[in-house]
Amino acid sequence: MxxxxxxxxxxxxxxxxxxxxxxxxxxxxxxxxxxxxxxxxxxxxxxxxxxxxxxxxxxxxxxxxxxxxxxxxxxxxxxxxxxxxxxxxxxxxxxxxxxxxxxxxxxxxxxxxxxxxxxxxxxxxxxxxxxxxxxxxxxPFYSEAFLGASLASAVDSGVLSDPTGGRGLNTAFRSDLAEAAAQVLTGGDQHLGRGYDFTGPLWTYPQLAHSIERVRGTAVVLREESEQAPGAMGWLHGLVRSGALELQTGDLQEVLGHPPTSLDQAVARLVAPAASP
Missing domain, CATH: 3.40.50.720 (NAD(P)-binding Rossmann-like Domain)
Structure with a gap:
């Protein structure tokens, strides 16, 4: 059981x-x-x-x-x-x-x-x-915490605010982390005694802007945000700006047996292409 x-x-x-x-x-x-x-x-x-x-x-x-x-x-x-x-x-x-x-x-x-x-x-x-x-x-931190509001705002306005100073994020999607957990639970004894450091593919807000452009087929302007947001998100953005989320390992891909969800794949799932004129 x-x-x-x-x-x-x-x-x-x-x-x-x-x-x-x-x-x-x-x-x-x-x-x-x-x-x-x-x-x-x-x-x-x-x-x-x-x-x-x-x-x-x-x-x-x-x-x-x-x-x-x-x-x-x-x-x-x-x-x-x-x-x-x-x-x-x-x-x-x-x-x-x-x-x-x-x-x-x-x-x-x-x-x-x-x-x-x-x-x-x-x-x-x-x-x-x-x-x-x-x-x-x-x-790591969940990708959903960063991408949801950023994607919606950029799609609606054509402007993506970057509160991270262009630093990298090693976030991962819950779906990949859930799949990895299921692999561990059903994969026999090979995972016992292991401590896995899961990270997703490193991505940045400039890369996110380009990814939205590719999926939507419309231009996205990247705007650097200098003022810190209030509350938890401001704290998270500060961590990113310090470089604290740039650690990378291959553990998640190793356990999954395939690459974790890429930024382009995530944006394609979350953002519908723009309607043809």
């Missing part, structure tokens, strides 16, 4: 779709806080159990019998709460003796516990201490 925790989110549902293309539905189960939210998965033959990160007993029940467990990180962002939840999940997996656990971590979490990697670092360490066979899947 393959069990996926926190499976009601965007990544989890994509993982389930990938698993169902590889194995029978009766070999797949989900552990979710609210089983009613995934009634559609039950209709597809997937086993559904209540598995609440704040209720360790429910996790033990949901994980019992799992040959493979995908522990998707909690949506709770406060580090102390997230660490408590994750450690409860790892302890539940150890207590019931799951066959192996794969954890969706974040790039850099193996190198230290500062900032946004604090909870991921603590969880990785707990997985290693558990004695369970393990795989760590370190994710």
């Amino acid at each position: 393959i069990v996926v925790s926190a499976a009601s989110g965007s990544l989890g549902r994509l993982v389930i779709d990938q698993l169902l293309s590889r194995v029978p539905a009766d070999r797949v189960a989900v552990a979710v806080r609210d089983p009613a939210a995934v009634a559609d998965l039950a209709d597809r033959g997937v086993g559904v159990s209540r598995g609440d990160y704040d209720d360790p007993a429910s996790l033990r029940t949901a994980f019992d019998g799992a040959q493979r467990l995908l522990l998707i990180s909690s949506p709770v962002l406060a580090p102390a709460d997230r660490i408590r939840q994750h450690l409860a999940a790892v302890d539940a997996a150890r207590t019931v003796g799951v066959g192996a656990v794969a954890y969706t971590s974040f790039l850099g979490a193996d190198r230290g516990a500062g900032g946004m990697t604090e909870a991921h670092h603590a969880t990785e360490q707990a997985v290693l201490r558990s004695g369970l066979p393990w795989t760590v899947l370190r994710h």
Whole structure:
């Protein structure tokens, strides 16, 4: 049995779709806080159990019998709460003796516990201490966080604002990361004991402007944005400008067995060609 925790989110549902293309539905189960939210998965033959990160007993029940467990990180962002939840999940997996656990971590979490990697670092360490066979899947930022609003604005206005100073982004699409997780969960023992640093193909906003032009067949003006956006996006753009998102590895392509989604492919999927006059 393959069990996926926190499976009601965007990544989890994509993982389930990938698993169902590889194995029978009766070999797949989900552990979710609210089983009613995934009634559609039950209709597809997937086993559904209540598995609440704040209720360790429910996790033990949901994980019992799992040959493979995908522990998707909690949506709770406060580090102390997230660490408590994750450690409860790892302890539940150890207590019931799951066959192996794969954890969706974040790039850099193996190198230290500062900032946004604090909870991921603590969880990785707990997985290693558990004695369970393990795989760590370190994710980059999702491409969707950058491309959605940028694409829509550029298509509507013909102007693409570049808040990154032209620096590279190693983001990856959830669909590729979900496929990689499914490969790990169904690929036997070859992935055990591996810590993968997943990155997508490096891309820049100038390249994005050219890609939109190729797909749309209309000109796009690139405008450098000097003022920092408010909130989380401003913080993300600052990271990009510092070069912090330019790390590249071949791990995602290795696990997928094919290149990750390219910028041109992504734009072609997300932006319809301009109508002919």
